[in-house]
Amino acid sequence: MFKILQIANKAPYPANDGSSIAIYNMAKGFIENKVDLHLISINTKKHFKPDGDVPKKFAEESHYTTVYRNTNTSTFGAILNLFTSNSYFVSRFYFNAFEKKLIELLKSNSFDIIQIEGLFMGVYIDTIKKHSTAKIVLRAHNIEHNIWKRHIAHEKMSVKKLYLGIQNTRLKKFEMKVISKVDAIVPITRTDEAEFKNMGFVKPIYTCITGVDVQSYLTKGDLVEKAKTIFYFGSMDWLPNQEAANWFLDNCWDKVHKAVPEAKLIIAGRGMPLEFFHITRPNVLIIENVEDGKAFFQQHQIMIVPLWSGSGLRIKIIEGMAYGKAIVSTSIGAEGINYTNKKNILIADNATDFSNAVIKLLENQMVRKEIEKNATEFAKSEFDNFKVTSKLVEFYNQLLNA
Template sequence: MNVLHVMPYIPSPTSGALVRDYNIIKQLSKKGIKSHLICNICSNKYMNDINLLEDQLNIKIHPLKTPYFSALYKMKIVIFDRMYPEVHRFNTIDNRNFISSLLSNNDFNIIHAQHSVEAEPTIQAALNSNFNGCKILTLHNVDHLNFIRQTDHQKNPLMKMARKRVSLRFKEHELDMIQKFDHLFVVSDIDKSVFMANGIPEDKIDIIPNGVDCSSFNISKFHGEDKLIHPNILFMGKLSYQPNIIGIKNYLKYIHPLIKNKISNIKLYIIGKECPDWLIKYSRTDDSVEVIGFVEDVKPYIFGSDVCIAPLTSGSGTRLKILEYMAMSKPVVSTTIGAEGLEVENNKNILIADIWNEFADRIIEVLNDKELATTIGNNSRKLVEDKYDWNKIAEKQANIYRKLINKY
């Protein structure tokens, strides 16, 4: 079986959606599925990673430079086209022709696009090259819902107006693109329900959840040194991603002061790339907050954490970081949206709170009750072993691939 994947980045074992594609493709290769990747990149600095990744994943990578859009040009797209600018940025003649050329010159059974921004160039390229194999789209979020939720939190009136302008058309675009693919992969039952409510047939959708490498994220196998101060709280996430920005702002404003009042020596550690200046400045004014920034390996920090948090009020899809916390047997306190799409059970394998003072109370409770922390952590480890290990997830995807090849 030969699969051509189209994605707006190069997969990586260290960050977000890139981790998902890295692990699934790695496992697919082990199962005998041959993968080629078209990776749209914004900078040549990523070129050095390609040879190493090809060896690690046993694949062939075809990089393509993505054009830069200035803020002014993005605003023109919003005003005149009422469209999310990234859709236009990836739907270029170069991208379409590049995909078409690979389809025409290779014998692929499946073309598999990742994210809504790669949907239109993939479909157009398949038409241009008369590709008669199966066309699959994976949506890591309900992108239009994610967009709407972020709009609700936008404080800048001009940005709020611009986002509202785009929201309806972006939703129409996303649903139209799904209709043009043969099959859709989503990450959770909630996402599946949203698309079904918008007219996508149930038999066209399969759930391929996010996961974690349970053999690597395993506290019983970790022998590193704990370098963190205790008691502590850990937050991880890309710090330029709007839902994470909103989440950490809310935590610092509404939750952390309540915890400091009860536990004076508490320490909050923040891990993530692209940290904004305001957060670095904030940490310099509050000794209880430390911004670690980007790290190659998050496992030592999860290992040293006492409780991990996901105070998110926007976003969509499912949070890989929660699965990583759970795989390391750590208690997690999250909002409902933070844990959305995961088959978790409040007070059994996670602690859920949506009111800020209750969120603070749950953190304080688990910090003061070691037995509760251990029970929640052990139950969460069992959950990810049963349902969210990458090997099991890739096996499910491979089986669906085989069925779809026979169908199309």
């Protein structure tokens, strides 16, 4: 058995969005694979989760620790940052209280692997190196500067676009610095693995998709699926998700509604921007707080992922496949998943194809049922969390013995 310290910029329980699912499920996988795990995270104001809500067994087995911090952006902070050389995307996550707690952990434990969850916690690498000889691994949920590069490309010319351009240049510089300091990278997709290699990374690298407890998704409740429903479900305080929902509304919904007038579109997710509640398009329902994600998936029929920016993996697609949903996604939305188009998912990269794919699933039950069945089988074979994590543990053993 070896000892791993997992460091995250967000409290992972409850696992109610993509990154917290990725962190929490890997922690569970480590524990199931007999790793001696310690997990420390920032508990942010934006995504605050009471420590008391964490299941006692998981808290004990993961040595669960959080440190509170308000990491929210502000106009003053954004302007002040311009007079530094740091990226405002990153600098918000460095603060003394977390560093102090981290040093305490490093001094009282001898870790073999320190796994940094996402780029932003790379601000603590120098601190780690001062107090530990452990191998430092970046688990790259995304290539962060690529997310913003794609997002900025969709922005109209403005002061905001210029500011974001400055910040993304700094972010890329920081990302390059981090990958030069770590001992290995664990990206979530093959696409990101190739990009890291293009960025000059020559040390060990192992792509590890996010696993899920597939069996728990396959267990059906007693809720009835609502016919002719289409849903988009994601963290709506994330700009790529806002862009995706607006794109579908502006470019596809009128055509879909005209072809299937009884169809309903549900856009759901926490942090819903105010303007979405003012949408007056027919048969569109906005839900901000989904109390039971499993019930939500079970009740709605066709899942859409019309993403045009972003990097890494959409956990919601993994969940959707595990729930046996028929999904229509862009190629960017489905990056990192070894799907077969038209078998276990439908891929569409323009408004006409996307609309037609959704209409096909609404009108042809036989096609929809076949994709649902194939998605379920694919999830069983590809996403089992214990198996996914056990392969990563094997990689870490090789890294330690190299």
